[in-house]
Amino acid sequence: MRLGLVIDLDTCVGCHACAISCKEWNTSGTTGSLSDQNPYEKDPTGVFFNRVRSYEIGDYPHNKTVNFPMSCMQCEDAACVTVCPTGASYKRKSDGIVLIDQDKCMGCNLCAWACPYGSRELDRESGTMKKCTLCVDRIYDESLPEIDRQPSCVMTCPSSARHFGDFDDPNSNVSKLTRERNGDGLMNELGYNPTNQYLPPRLANNITIEKKKKNIVGQVKDWANELISR
Amino acid sequence: MHPAFSIIFFTITSGLGYGLLFFSGLYVVLDRTGDITESLFSPLVVSSIIGLTLVALGILSSILHLANPKNAWRAFLRFRSSWLSREGVFALLTFPVVFAFIYTIIATETNSVTSKTTAIILMIISLLTVYSTGMIYACLKTIRAWNSPLVPTNYVLLGLLSGALTMFAILNYYNQQSELLLTLIMELLCLAFITKAIYYYFIGKPSELSIKTATGLSSRKVRLLHTGESSKNFLMREFGFDISVKKMLLLRFCSILLMVVMPTLCLITQPASFHFILIAVICNFFGLLLERWLFFAEAKHVVNLYYGREA
Numbered sequence: 087m088r089l090g091l092v093i094d095l096d097t098c099v100g101c102h103a104c105a106i107s108c109k110e111w112n113t114s115g116t117t118g119s120l121s122d123q124n125p126y127e128k129d130p131t132g133v134f135f136n137r138v139r140s141y142e143i144g145d146y147p148h149n150k151t152v153n154f155p156m157s158c159m160q161c162e163d164a165a166c167v168t169v170c171p172t173g174a175s176y177k178r179k180s181d182g183i184v185l186i187d188q189d190k191c192m193g194c195n196l197c198a199w200a201c202p203y204g205s206r207e208l209d210r211e212s213g214t215m216k217k218c219t220l221c222v223d224r225i226y227d228e229s230l231p232e233i234d235r236q237p238s239c240v241m242t243c244p245s246s247a248r249h250f251g252d253f254d255d256p257n258s259n260v261s262k263l264t265r266e267r268n269g270d271g272l273m274n275e276l277g278y279n280p281t282n283q284y285l286p287p288r289l290a291n292n293i294t295i296e297k298k299k300k301n302i303v304g305q306v307k308d309w310a311n312e313l314i315s316r
Numbered sequence: 317m318h319p320a321f322s323i324i325f326f327t328i329t330s331g332l333g334y335g336l337l338f339f340s341g342l343y344v345v346l347d348r349t350g351d352i353t354e355s356l357f358s359p360l361v362v363s364s365i366i367g368l369t370l371v372a373l374g375i376l377s378s379i380l381h382l383a384n385p386k387n388a389w390r391a392f393l394r395f396r397s398s399w400l401s402r403e404g405v406f407a408l409l410t411f412p413v414v415f416a417f418i419y420t421i422i423a424t425e426t427n428s429v430t431s432k433t434t435a436i437i438l439m440i441i442s443l444l445t446v447y448s449t450g451m452i453y454a455c456l457k458t459i460r461a462w463n464s465p466l467v468p469t470n471y472v473l474l475g476l477l478s479g480a481l482t483m484f485a486i487l488n489y490y491n492q493q494s495e496l497l498l499t500l501i502m503e504l505l506c507l508a509f510i511t512k513a514i515y516y517y518f519i520g521k522p523s524e525l526s527i528k529t530a531t532g533l534s535s536r537k538v539r540l541l542h543t544g545e546s547s548k549n550f551l552m553r554e555f556g557f558d559i560s561v562k563k564m565l566l567l568r569f570c571s572i573l574l575m576v577v578m579p580t581l582c583l584i585t586q587p588a589s590f591h592f593i594l595i596a597v598i599c600n601f602f603g604l605l606l607e608r609w610l611f612f613a614e615a616k617h618v619v620n621l622y623y624g625r626e627a
Contacts, residue, residue, distance in 0.1 A: 143536045170394060172390035173394050192382050192384045193387075194400065196452070199317075208383055213382075213384035272530065276458070276618075
């Protein structure tokens with residue numbers, strides 16, 4: 087199995103619900119708590135497994151806002167695991183999820199330096215590195231109804247921009263989506279083989295601005311105005 | 317990258333310590349007659365002890381950098397994959413080797429096979445440790461300025477240079493002159509300068525990565541609208557360090573001046589007095605501090621691309 091996410095850049099509305107719901111689930115999960123510093127003061131900061139940034143592509147009137155959620159890509163060749171000196175970072179053979187053993191981590195930051203996606207963050211309170219677990223404490227929980235055995239971010243996304251599944255299965259929803267919509271991983275040139283795939287935004291139709299035809303008097307007025315303005 | 321003082325101090329002191337240990341070993345290896353014991357006994361013991369102390373100080377400083385030091389002992393467990401682990405193992409192995417080295421020069425003749433073998437092992441392990449320190453940084457593909465064989469080369473050369481200068485000072489303190497060491501120092505000064513210059517040329521080349529390649533939205537113009545943060549997060553604190561070009565050039569100039577030019581000027585008139593050699597050692601150390609600070613400050617992590625910055 088190669089579990090991962092498909093993120094649809096076309097439908098993401100940038101509401102940050104995935105980031106919040108992720109924090110809510112994981113702060114009481116296996117790698118919790120996700121500590122905050124100065125949460126109600128001037129410079130609030132804290133650990134998040136999901137970060138959403140917004141970009142603008144193209145120039146007006148052919149521009150578009152693209153909201154860009156990023157979490158751990160569960161790389162096939164995860165450099166964060168290779169550089170870890172303690173063996174706290176590991177990749178599970180059974181489903182490809184990259185995890186950190188909180189009892190072994192010494193907080194040297196090297197894995198965060200090795201990650202190009204910024205998906206590892208140091209928890210100042212515990213002194214250990216933390217990252218997306220793909221809700222490993224949820225997707226296998228048989229006490230939950232089957233439809234709920236998905237990562238928290240996927241469950242909560244109001245625009246269904248996030249999909250969870252097995253990339254090794256060519257008929258899974260994620261494999262199909264990636265195939266149909268030309269999904270691709272981020273920064274493939276680094277050679278880490280990220281599992282998570284991003285579906286590019288669809289090209290929007292240009293909004294044409296029709297010029298209303300004016301009568302002869304109007305045309306003369308326009309011509310006169312243009313002449314004066316010169 | 318955020319330049320953390322604990323790491324800067326660690327890389328410099330351990331580099332200096334291993335340089336000192338390397339040259340202590342070299343003296344025993346090159347000694348053919350065995351009469352070295354008489355004249356060089358105390359300087360060699362002193363240099364190995366100072367070297368080992370500096371190495372220990374470096375390790376302590378690197379432990380201070382850890383957010384969860386109680387698990388530091390686990391850092392020796394991933395020797396097969398992690399350069400940081402390799403560095404730790406070699407650093408730990410240095411201690412018994414140095415003790416054996418000191419024992420052999422006290423208890424046996426320096427031209428005996430035992431002492432020469434120990435000296436060679438000491439030299440090899442010194443080089444290996446400094447090389448591993450460099451590789452911790454050079455193996456990171458995410459930081460273009462570090463992902464180069466120039467990085468471990470610089471680490472080894474600068475460690476040897478600072479070690480050789482300190483060794484020269486110790487020998488001079490015991491009224492020993494060494495033509496060989498002086499020649500080596502001059503050569504190392506040249507080599508260190510040249511590789512550093514090549515390194516600065518290498519990192520000055522424009523990057524092929526951009527916000528377009530990072531986001532994969534390559535067909536059109538891409539710009540950051542909003543980071544989604546109301547204040548600095550971990551990634552911005554750790555990777556978002558920035559210095560102005562003017563400040564960077566000034567610091568590069570100062571570091572080369574202190575690290576290479578000042579020691580050369582101090583040692584060019586021979587025989588140099590102890591005070592001049594001491595000035596050379598101190599200048600070199602502060603030059604190294606600047607050089608290492610710049611090594612971190614100038615390095616740009618690819619995560620910066622997602623924040624609309626350069627990498």
